[in-house]
Amino acid sequence: MRKSPLLALSFLILLLPSLSAGVRHFGFIYEAPTSPPGAVEMENFMTWQYATSAERSDQLAFRHEFEFGVTDRFQASIYLADWSYQNERRHSALRYADSAVELIYNLSNPVVDPVGLSIYQEIKGGNRLLEWESKLIAQKNLGPLILAYNATLEAVWEGEHLSGRSGEFQQAIGASYELSPRLSFGVELLHEFLFPNWQDEKKLTNLFVGPNISYRRGNWFATIAALAQATDTEGEPDLQVRFIFGVGL
Numbered sequence: 001m002r003k004s005p006l007l008a009l010s011f012l013i014l015l016l017p018s019l020s021a022g023v024r025h026f027g028f029i030y031e032a033p034t035s036p037p038g039a040v041e042m043e044n045f046m047t048w049q050y051a052t053s054a055e056r057s058d059q060l061a062f063r064h065e066f067e068f069g070v071t072d073r074f075q076a077s078i079y080l081a082d083w084s085y086q087n088e089r090r091h092s093a094l095r096y097a098d099s100a101v102e103l104i105y106n107l108s109n110p111v112v113d114p115v116g117l118s119i120y121q122e123i124k125g126g127n128r129l130l131e132w133e134s135k136l137i138a139q140k141n142l143g144p145l146i147l148a149y150n151a152t153l154e155a156v157w158e159g160e161h162l163s164g165r166s167g168e169f170q171q172a173i174g175a176s177y178e179l180s181p182r183l184s185f186g187v188e189l190l191h192e193f194l195f196p197n198w199q200d201e202k203k204l205t206n207l208f209v210g211p212n213i214s215y216r217r218g219n220w221f222a223t224i225a226a227l228a229q230a231t232d233t234e235g236e237p238d239l240q241v242r243f244i245f246g247v248g249l
Contacts (some may be wrong), residue, residue: 025176025184025214027225027242029148032116034106035069040209042066043246049237054164057088058185065102075202079124098126101220101232110139110146130157144178146186167195176212185213208240219248 022035024043045063061084079100081194086093102122104215110116120135138149152170157163170193176186187210194204206228212225223244229236 005089017224017233022246022248023210023216023221024216024223024244024246025146025186026148026188027212027223027244028188028190028208028227029150029172029174030118030120030135031139031146031148032103032106032108032118032137034104034112034118035067036073037069039069039072040066041246042249043244045242045244046171047242049240051235051237053234059084059086060095066098069105073106075104075106077104082124082126098124098129098131100124100131110141112191114174128159128162130162144184146176146178146184146220147174148176149173151192165197167198169193169195174212176214182217183213183215187211188227190227195218204233205231206233221246 011081022033022039022041025031033050040071043065045061045065046061047061049059049061063082064080065077066080067075070076070220073177077239079098079102081099082097084095084097086095089170099121104118104120107119108115116137116139118137120133122131122133122135124131124133126247133152133154135150135152135177135201140147150172152168152169154170156166156168158166170190172190174186174188176184178184190208192206192208193200193204196202196204208227209230210225210227212223214221214223215220221244224242226241227238229238
């Protein structure tokens with residue numbers, strides 16, 4: 001009888017489909033393929049941002065995501081928590097930011113079709129925060145070379161009664177080359193257009209560029225990307241480094 005729980009657990013594990021973690025070749029860019037039906041994956045993000053402004057600061061931001069393959073074209077994710085630790089000259093703070101739901105629907109395949117396309121929707125909520133993010137994802141695989149493009153429109157309501165409004169349009173493009181089935185490296189570029197109160201009076205734009213590298217083995221992968229600011233925008237990070245670790249469950 002003592003062995004019954006262990007035998008039951010072993011039986012349940014055998015019933016589960018053989019899963020492996022989906023691969024992220026990029027740190028700041030989404031790819032078009034979605035998880036297969038029944039796949040479950042956990043992904044953890046850590047992003048370090050460094051700014052050399054008057055209020056010189058470091059920030060570590062964390063995200064914990066569970067990703068589910070619903071159909072052969074539809075994927076859903078839950079962000080349990082986005083939280084961060086910020087260290088400035090005068091003070092430091094640890095804070096919870098938000099939780100979110102993410103939905104991705106795949107329209108075409110980046111290998112067999114002229115271009116792979118997916119549409120993305122994220123709804124995020126936190127303390128005095130509501131965010132709506134829509135994204136068009138495009139990708140083309142040319143043998144070991146992977147090309148990806150994201151166009152993102154983001155709307156944010158925050159503050160008392162969610163009265164503060166802002167928007168952002170972002171374009172991101174990247175290339176990744178697979179040296180082997182396990183290892184790839186490449187480059188990413190992000191171009192942001194900021195709209196405080198949905199106004200474009202200050203013409204605020206940011207440009208970030210940098211390398212990435214990804215390694216996968218068995219049911220897990222690890223990806224790291226570093227982006228440096230090519231513009232000189234006050235209040236934006238001069239350097240941001242993102243590490244992603246994913247494992248199939």
